[in-house]
Amino acid sequence: MPSFSRTELLTPKELADRLTLSPKTLANWRVRGEGPRFTKIGGAVRYNAAAVAEWERSREFASTTQAQAGFVE
Numbered sequence: 745m746p747s748f749s750r751t752e753l754l755t756p757k758e759l760a761d762r763l764t765l766s767p768k769t770l771a772n773w774r775v776r777g778e779g780p781r782f783t784k785i786g787g788a789v790r791y792n793a794a795a796v797a798e799w800e801r802s803r804e805f806a807s808t809t810q811a812q813a814g815f816v817e
Contacts, residue, residue, distance in 0.1 A: 752793035753783070759791050 759780070760767040773779030774789070780799040783790045805811035 753790040754793055754796065756789050756791070759796060762796075 754762070756767045756770045760770055770779060774782060780791055780796045783792065
């Protein structure tokens with residue numbers, strides 16, 4: 745029998761809660777190609793938790809100057 749690794753997938757509501765944003769903000773980001781990458785399964789949007797964590801790490805800065813210079817929307 746094949747072995748499958750389970751990837752944790754977050755709903756937009758779960759991710760919005762995690763980021764303390766509204767699901768509407770995530771929807772706007774998807775339209776503009778911003779925010780973490782997402783997957784569509786049928787009509788459902790899901791976010792890979794590992795990819796979200798990587799996206800979050802890419803937005804860590806040591807100073808506001810660094811953030812202004814390095815932040816890409």
